[in-house]
Amino acid sequence: METATNLTADVLVIGFGKGGKTAAHALTDAGKRVILVEQSENMYGGTCPNVGCVPTKMLVHYSNAKRLEDDAQEFFANSVAGVRRLTSAFRAGNFASLDGKDTATVITGTARFVDANTVTVGEGDDRITVTAPTILINTGSEPIVPNIPGLAESSHLVSSTDLIQKDHLPRDLVIVGGGYLGLEFAAIYQHFGTQVTVLEAADRLLGREDADIAAVASGILVGDGIRIITGASVVGVRENGRTAAIDYEKDGRMHTVEAESVLSAIGRRPATAELNLGAAGVTTSPRGAIQVDEHLRTNQPHIFALGDVNGGPQFTYVALDDARIVLDQLLGDGIRTTADRVAVPHTLFITPPLATVGLTEADARAQGLHITVARENVADIIAMPRAYTVEETRGVMKFIIDADTDLILGAALLSIDSQELINTVALAIRYGVTATQLRTSIYTHPSSTEAFNEVLGKVIG
Ligand SMILES: Cc1cc2nc3c(=O)[nH]c(=O)nc-3n(C[C@H](O)[C@H](O)[C@H](O)COP(=O)(O)OP(=O)(O)OC[C@H]3O[C@@H](n4cnc5c(N)ncnc54)[C@H](O)[C@@H]3O)c2cc1C
Ligand SMILES: NC(=O)c1ccc[n+]([C@@H]2O[C@H](COP(=O)([O-])OP(=O)(O)OC[C@H]3O[C@@H](n4cnc5c(N)ncnc54)[C@H](O)[C@@H]3O)[C@@H](O)[C@H]2O)c1
Numbered sequence: 364m365e366t367a368t369n370l371t372a373d374v375l376v377i378g379f380g381k382g383g384k385t386a387a388h389a390l391t392d393a394g395k396r397v398i399l400v401e402q403s404e405n406m407y408g409g410t411c412p413n414v415g416c417v418p419t420k421m422l423v424h425y426s427n428a429k430r431l432e433d434d435a436q437e438f439f440a441n442s443v444a445g446v447r448r449l450t451s452a453f454r455a456g457n458f459a460s461l462d463g464k465d466t467a468t469v470i471t472g473t474a475r476f477v478d479a480n481t482v483t484v485g486e487g488d489d490r491i492t493v494t495a496p497t498i499l500i501n502t503g504s505e506p507i508v509p510n511i512p513g514l515a516e517s518s519h520l521v522s523s524t525d526l527i528q529k530d531h532l533p534r535d536l537v538i539v540g541g542g543y544l545g546l547e548f549a550a551i552y553q554h555f556g557t558q559v560t561v562l563e564a565a566d567r568l569l570g571r572e573d574a575d576i577a578a579v580a581s582g583i584l585v586g587d588g589i590r591i592i593t594g595a596s597v598v599g600v601r602e603n604g605r606t607a608a609i610d611y612e613k614d615g616r617m618h619t620v621e622a623e624s625v626l627s628a629i630g631r632r633p634a635t636a637e638l639n640l641g642a643a644g645v646t647t648s649p650r651g652a653i654q655v656d657e658h659l660r661t662n663q664p665h666i667f668a669l670g671d672v673n674g675g676p677q678f679t680y681v682a683l684d685d686a687r688i689v690l691d692q693l694l695g696d697g698i699r700t701t702a703d704r705v706a707v708p709h710t711l712f713i714t715p716p717l718a719t720v721g722l723t724e725a726d727a728r729a730q731g732l733h734i735t736v737a738r739e740n741v742a743d744i745i746a747m748p749r750a751y752t753v754e755e756t757r758g759v760m761k762f763i764i765d766a767d768t769d770l771i772l773g774a775a776l777l778s779i780d781s782q783e784l785i786n787t788v789a790l791a792i793r794y795g796v797t798a799t800q801l802r803t804s805i806y807t808h809p810s811s812t813e814a815f816n817e818v819l820g821k822v823i824g
């Protein structure tokens with residue numbers, strides 16, 4: 364006979380992502396009884412520490428450390444083992460720190476709404492029902508596989524999650540899509556010794572960045588040996604024994620590239636399929652994201668959606684900021700909104716990384732702003748010996764400055780350490796620090812930040 368366990372909580376969190384876990388910790392600390400449901404025991408902590416940011420950035424680190432004399436397969440297998448050690452430690456820490464709290468419980472299983480206050484987890488005798496007056500949905504996103512004949516069925520198709528969990532380094536890899544995920548994986552696997560080909564549909568890489576910056580980034584990737592084909596339309600994938608044959612059209616001509624593995628990297632869609640949102644009366648957008656207002660409330664005011672699932676920018680620090688907004692609703696003054704976000708920076712972790720914030724030069728000109736542009740190649744920056752001391756002098760730094768106010772409007776830093784530098788620029792933009800103040804500040808030496816002393820004075824137009 365079927366028996367179900369019925370549990371109640373003050374707050375139910377669905378999904379152990381950055382947004383949900385951050386909120387769960389703060390809510391338990393405030394005395395709330397919290398139940399968090401996570402579908403997989405391999406995902407405590409969510410995408411970022413298990414299969415996203417953390418393992419990929421560790422692979423960037425390992426792949427850059429590979430020497431010519433290292434055996435590629437052995438080196439790769441050791442690197443994957445190192446990643447596994449770190450991710451399992453993080454996963455265990457994530458679980459213990461939350462489940463170990465007196466008023467928090469983590470349930471492992473897939474949550475499915477039965478009504479607007481209740482989900483079930485599991486089936487039959489193991490079925491658990493959780494009811495709560497407040498619910499936070501934090502189920503993240505999942506990769507999109509484009510509708511290309513033969514691709515979904517191909518035994519060579521891999522997701523980013525599959526790829527980083529394999530011990531075997533593919534001899535060749537085709538990546539469909541040259542966005543964040545595609546370019547980071549291209550750089551990682553090429554550095555490990557795989558021959559990587561990127562098939563990007565757009566006419567150029569990094570279409571949201573200025574063309575001069577994108578050209579330098581592309582040059583670095585091509586210089587590392589990555590084959591980049593832009594304006595490529597993949598029309599079919601055929602099985603060819605140990606490889607897949609990927610047929611694509613470019614400039615009206617058909618081409619074929621063969622590879623052991625094919626990574627689909629054309630974007631990720633909100634993960635809502637298992638939630639049975641209809642039972643809760645929660646609406647989604649035409650693109651499948653849970654619709655939320657600026658406080659991240661869904662159309663059901665007691666249900667919030669945080670992180671990738673609400674269709675916002677897919678970054679861990681945005682999911683974290685989503686948690687701040689929801690916590691402000693539940694525990695604070697209720698004034699924080701998504702509209703408060705100013706100058707949110709991004710980093711593409713190729714080597715060296717490309718970090719950007721604010722307006723591009725093209726954006727600023729399109730808005731009719733009166734700007735000055737400061738730019739210098741990293742190799743030419745005399746005030747930044749750090750690039751020479753770590754033997755990474757590739758790249759360029761560029762600032763867009765309001766010519767009337769001297770305020771910084773945007774920056775693109777393709778440089779060693781730029782994932783750190785960009786946060787200083789973002790702070791300057793947020794708090795109205797002028798270009799002159801940033802240029803004439805005291806920075807440690809030798810550091811990358813001291814490049815600001817020089818580059819901000821290199822006005823090119
Ligand atoms: C390869 C890769 C690299 C990335 N690198 C970066 C980076 O360097 N920097 C960065 O900022 N961002 C990066 N991102 C994006 C970042 O990982 C995501 O934006 C972030 O993890 C989103 O967090 P979240 O809070 O929305 O949920 P997630 O962390 O995605 O967590 C959602 C959780 O919900 C669970 N779940 C789903 N459905 C259910 C259900 N029905 N019931 C129960 N549980 C469920 C999932 O198992 C998962 O654990 C990367 C992403 C990928 C894929
Ligand atoms: N460093 C980071 O912060 C980081 C790293 C990885 C992923 N992420 C997050 O994960 C999200 C998903 O990454 P992603 O790279 O899959 O998506 P993306 O949206 O960043 O890039 C997708 C790329 O695929 C191209 N494309 C689309 N359809 C195509 C087709 N049929 N054939 C060829 N190319 C096609 C697009 O033009 C685009 O360049 C990112 O947008 C980002 O928010 C962040």
